[in-house]
Amino acid sequence: MSGFVVGYGQPNRERAETMFERIGHRGPALSGVRQLHRVILGQNYAQADLAQGGENAQIPFGDLPGDDLRICYDGQMGNWAQLTADHGVPDGPFREERLLLQLYRNYGTDMLRYLGDAIFAFVISDGEKLFAARDLLGIKTLFYGRENGTLYLASELKSLRTVTDDIREFPEGHFMEANGRLARFAELPTSPEVMDTEFPQIIEDIKDIIVRSVRSRVDFARPTAALLSGGMDSSVISYLSNKLYKEKLGEHARLKTFAMGIGESNDIRHARTMARHIGSEHQELIVELGEILAALPDVVYYLESFDPSLVRSSVSNYLISKHAGEEGIEVLLSGEGGDEIFCGYTYLKDFPLEELTARQMECLGYLHSNASLRLDRMNQCHSVRVVAPLISGELLDYALRIPPQYKQKPEGDKKIEKWIFRKAYESVLPEAITWRGKQEFSQGSGSADVLPRYFEDAIDDEELADAKEKHPLIRSKEEFYYFRIFTEHFGAERAVETVGQWVSL
Numbered sequence: 001m002s003g004f005v006v007g008y009g010q011p012n013r014e015r016a017e018t019m020f021e022r023i024g025h026r027g028p029a030l031s032g033v034r035q036l037h038r039v040i041l042g043q044n045y046a047q048a049d050l051a052q053g054g055e056n057a058q059i060p061f062g063d064l065p066g067d068d069l070r071i072c073y074d075g076q077m078g079n080w081a082q083l084t085a086d087h088g089v090p091d092g093p094f095r096e097e098r099l100l101l102q103l104y105r106n107y108g109t110d111m112l113r114y115l116g117d118a119i120f121a122f123v124i125s126d127g128e129k130l131f132a133a134r135d136l137l138g139i140k141t142l143f144y145g146r147e148n149g150t151l152y153l154a155s156e157l158k159s160l161r162t163v164t165d166d167i168r169e170f171p172e173g174h175f176m177e178a179n180g181r182l183a184r185f186a187e188l189p190t191s192p193e194v195m196d197t198e199f200p201q202i203i204e205d206i207k208d209i210i211v212r213s214v215r216s217r218v219d220f221a222r223p224t225a226a227l228l229s230g231g232m233d234s235s236v237i238s239y240l241s242n243k244l245y246k247e248k249l250g251e252h253a254r255l256k257t258f259a260m261g262i263g264e265s266n267d268i269r270h271a272r273t274m275a276r277h278i279g280s281e282h283q284e285l286i287v288e289l290g291e292i293l294a295a296l297p298d299v300v301y302y303l304e305s306f307d308p309s310l311v312r313s314s315v316s317n318y319l320i321s322k323h324a325g326e327e328g329i330e331v332l333l334s335g336e337g338g339d340e341i342f343c344g345y346t347y348l349k350d351f352p353l354e355e356l357t358a359r360q361m362e363c364l365g366y367l368h369s370n371a372s373l374r375l376d377r378m379n380q381c382h383s384v385r386v387v388a389p390l391i392s393g394e395l396l397d398y399a400l401r402i403p404p405q406y407k408q409k410p411e412g413d414k415k416i417e418k419w420i421f422r423k424a425y426e427s428v429l430p431e432a433i434t435w436r437g438k439q440e441f442s443q444g445s446g447s448a449d450v451l452p453r454y455f456e457d458a459i460d461d462e463e464l465a466d467a468k469e470k471h472p473l474i475r476s477k478e479e480f481y482y483f484r485i486f487t488e489h490f491g492a493e494r495a496v497e498t499v500g501q502w503v504s505l
Contacts, residue, residue: 004072009150032059037127054093075120138172138368225256230270233335306482369500
């Protein structure tokens with residue numbers, strides 16, 4: 001994971017470097033700014049992004065001497081091994097950048113059809129041509145805007161804010177060329193064909209895909225730990241990663257895991273159970289309300305959102321990632337993505353099964369401007385790389401075709417969310433973990449309870465009413481508090497339109 005800024009047209013070097021300074025946290029290990037004809041490119045990398053031998057490379061990266069073609073890239077590929085073998089790209093430093101440049105030379109914009117199992121935002125340019133793209137779900141963030149005939153692109157909103165008020169989110173599943181026009185290259189299916197595979201085979205397929213995803217994305221080349229909330233998603237990733245860790249480093253090796261909560265929260269208790277089960281080297285970060293309140297201004301600034309549900313869950317992630325970074329961890333493994341892929345959100349139970357697929361598509365559509373920000377920003381702001389093996393194109397394609405009744409299993413007058421995912425791992429996880437009811441991260445860690453109550457007392461009704469009259473999108477006192485912080489940094493105009501609001505508070 002890394003960050004970049006780009007100016008195309010008549011970019012100002014000083015302005016571009018100011019943009020670049022705003023995202024220095026994304027990659028303090030290696031960085032560079034380069035001007036080529038009509039383009040300025042700035043790229044940085046965290047230590048965990050650099051394979052041995054890549055520390056002295058010229059950045060932004062180019063792979064052929066005498067060729068001006070350069071790439072700014074932030075992403076991760078699940079199928080890199082197959083693609084590099086198919087296209088004759090050797091392993092080594094910047095393998096994904098080299099692969100993307102090779103695909104671009106071979107196929108132009110059609111290169112994107114090879115990236116179905118990747119998350120990415122990138123810009124390729126030789127100083128005259130320009131090609132920018134963002135992955136189907138928008139897991140990697142990208143923004144753009146124009147000022148005085150120059151197109152600017154950046155990984156984070158805060159960079160663009162230094163050069164223009166014309167701030168727009170680069171839409172997911174789209175690409176842009178030098179003419180500045182956006183074109184869609186991929187979209188979610190409206191009605192995927194439901195598979196008729198036998199149930200036991202579906203279970204085996206799910207496990208096979210997830211194991212492959214972990215193995216292709218996790219290598220333990222840098223100090224690595226897992227975020228463990230004690231929910232299904234993080235527990236499965238911790239379990240599989242711990243097995244791989246022992247396989248690579250010996251039976252006595254112990255993967256580090258981290259849990260956070262306000263007091264003796266549900267997450268703390270369940271994470272403790274799971275850590276004992278796999279024998280991880282487990283740490284608990286117990287915080288109080290004051291620590292959460294103190295972190296909120298930084299969380300909103302780095303997150304670039306004021307959505308209450310997202311901020312609540314992000315503050316937990318921010319604090320635990322900060323703690324892990326201070327402990328020397330450079331890579332954190334996350335269970336992010338399981339709720340979207342296996343229909344884990346409890347609000348989905350309110351709809352009949354025949355509507356579940358359509359509602360799941362809506363849920364996936366929120367990622368680009370909501371949940372994906374937490375995954376990216378709360379780790380990057382501490383220069384920690386995050387890896388989420390459940391966010392896999394292969395797994396998503398397969399899961400969308402699973403019969404709805406296996407994802408939300410009717411049982412009497414209730415439904416069990418992520419039922420098939422639970423069944424797949426019930427034989428290897430503690431029962432208390434496998435059949436634990438779904439809780440959002442903010443609920444399990446405790447922040448969902450304390451923050452709304454705090455702001456009910458901290459902000460008076462009249463103040464909220466005045467704010468809602470000016471900005472009708474504000475839904476609560478808590479959201480108003482975050483909105484004020486957001487607009488202090490990014491303004492109350494175009495930047496606000498980039499914020500995705502979750503379906504509930």
